[in-house]
Amino acid sequence: MTITVSQEDADARQKTRDILSRFGRTRDNLIPILQEVQGKLGYLPREAMLEVAGFLRIPEIDVYGVVTFYNQFRLNPPGKHSIRVCLGTACHMKGGYITLDAWKRRLGISPGETTTDREFDLDSVACVGCCTMAPVTVVDGKPEARTEPTRVDGLLLSFEHEKQKVTEEKDTIG
Numbered sequence: 001m002t003i004t005v006s007q008e009d010a011d012a013r014q015k016t017r018d019i020l021s022r023f024g025r026t027r028d029n030l031i032p033i034l035q036e037v038q039g040k041l042g043y044l045p046r047e048a049m050l051e052v053a054g055f056l057r058i059p060e061i062d063v064y065g066v067v068t069f070y071n072q073f074r075l076n077p078p079g080k081h082s083i084r085v086c087l088g089t090a091c092h093m094k095g096g097y098i099t100l101d102a103w104k105r106r107l108g109i110s111p112g113e114t115t116t117d118r119e120f121d122l123d124s125v126a127c128v129g130c131c132t133m134a135p136v137t138v139v140d141g142k143p144e145a146r147t148e149p150t151r152v153d154g155l156l157l158s159f160e161h162e163k164q165k166v167t168e169e170k171d172t173i174g
């Protein structure tokens, strides 16, 4: 049987190995290692977790347990655009969950996930300090005010236009 490894998996393994070479094989290093690997790859793919488990000589499930326990760690690759829906008190009172639901439906993913085309990743966040703008969605690091479902549609439409423009420009150049 031939096992094919994608280039992306191979890259993840190699980059993880490079990071591991700077650490001692002690379990205390698990979290610092995972933080560095995520810093490099943007998330923690299975290949990277396998490398880490092998290096520290611990079961893969232990690594997975730590990754899923701390919400600083991501199991999915980052999307091109990050969508963070604020669920702090003020946003919650102004329908933050309705906003989150709108993003979930439009993108077809749940918080913590990335769309299959890797255009968007979705998550919720605690108060981002712009409560007067509630309900807030932080889009690519920029807080967007009053992101009711119609505003969600508007934001998605502007991404669509942007993408179309880039494609047209490429076609013109090509």
Ligand code: FES
Residues within 6 Å of the ligand: 086, 087, 088, 089, 090, 091, 092, 126, 127, 128, 129, 130, 131, 132, 134, 136
């Ligand atoms: S609660 Fe959302 S910005 Fe403060």
